[in-house]
Amino acid sequence: MSASRIAVLISGSGTNLQALIDARGEGRMAGDIVLVLCNNPEAFGLQRAAYAGIPTRVINHRDFASREDYDRVLISALEDCQADLVVLAGYMRILSPLFVRHFEGRLINIHPSLLPKYPGLHTHQRAIEADDREHGATVHFVTEELDGGPPILQGRLRIDDSDEQQLAQRVQREIEHRIYPQAVDWFVRGRLSFREQHAYLDGELIPATGIQWSNENPPT
Ligand code: GRF
Numbered sequence: 001m002s003a004s005r006i007a008v009l010i011s012g013s014g015t016n017l018q019a020l021i022d023a024r025g026e027g028r029m030a031g032d033i034v035l036v037l038c039n040n041p042e043a044f045g046l047q048r049a050a051y052a053g054i055p056t057r058v059i060n061h062r063d064f065a066s067r068e069d070y071d072r073v074l075i076s077a078l079e080d081c082q083a084d085l086v087v088l089a090g091y092m093r094i095l096s097p098l099f100v101r102h103f104e105g106r107l108i109n110i111h112p113s114l115l116p117k118y119p120g121l122h123t124h125q126r127a128i129e130a131d132d133r134e135h136g137a138t139v140h141f142v143t144e145e146l147d148g149g150p151p152i153l154q155g156r157l158r159i160d161d162s163d164e165q166q167l168a169q170r171v172q173r174e175i176e177h178r179i180y181p182q183a184v185d186w187f188v189r190g191r192l193s194f195r196e197q198h199a200y201l202d203g204e205l206i207p208a209t210g211i212q213w214s215n216e217n218p219p220t
Pocket of ligand 1: 010011012013014015016017045089090091110111112137172176
């Protein structure tokens with residue numbers, strides 16, 4: 001295994017963190033989650049990590065004068081735990097270029113839309129308002145462009161409800177919690193890589209919208 005130490009950054013509920021913990025526990029995902037880092041002392045995800053016996057660290061951004069100062073401390077916490085892969089799982093802060101450059105190629109995020117559609121916030125509402133028939137989530141490498149790094153894995157569902165919260169929950173349950181462990185597993189096993197702003201699986205260029213995931217026929 002080429003990259004076994006995983007650090008997860010969270011800010012809130014941590015259902016994606018839970019999906020990673022469960023996948024690891026059930027042998028569906030390789031690697032070890034060695035640290036959960038959080039900017040919000042109240043985040044429920046911290047309890048999920050503690051319950052799973054994973055070390056946690058809270059570094060509150062309110063204690064820092066600038067984003068760069070904060071990100072420098074984050075970088076050293078992640079270097080201290082020798083993270084091979086940094087996984088953003090509902091981490092609600094914009095990362096400085098300093099941070100992104102430091103971890104480029106080993107920094108991934110999950111975004112609740114069919115990227116390149118709807119980067120940024122309120123993705124579910126935007127998809128409903130646009131009368132889209134489909135919506136979903138995308139795992140991607142993080143680059144300096146917000147939600148603009150190369151997609152890795154993307155899952156979609158039909159929009160059959162017009163309630164933003166219900167749709168968000170379906171996207172999490174049916175897509176996010178399935179595709180994120182898969183993408184992390186690929187990385188840890190050395191199958192996923194990032195070169196010159198592109199993502200590769202098993203040495204092959206991943207298409208611009210990511211590998212398409214379906215529940216009936218999930219990629220392995
Ligand atoms: C997820 O919907 C993810 O797509 C977005 O933030 C949310 C985090 O949820 N980046 P959780 O904390 O994992 O429950």
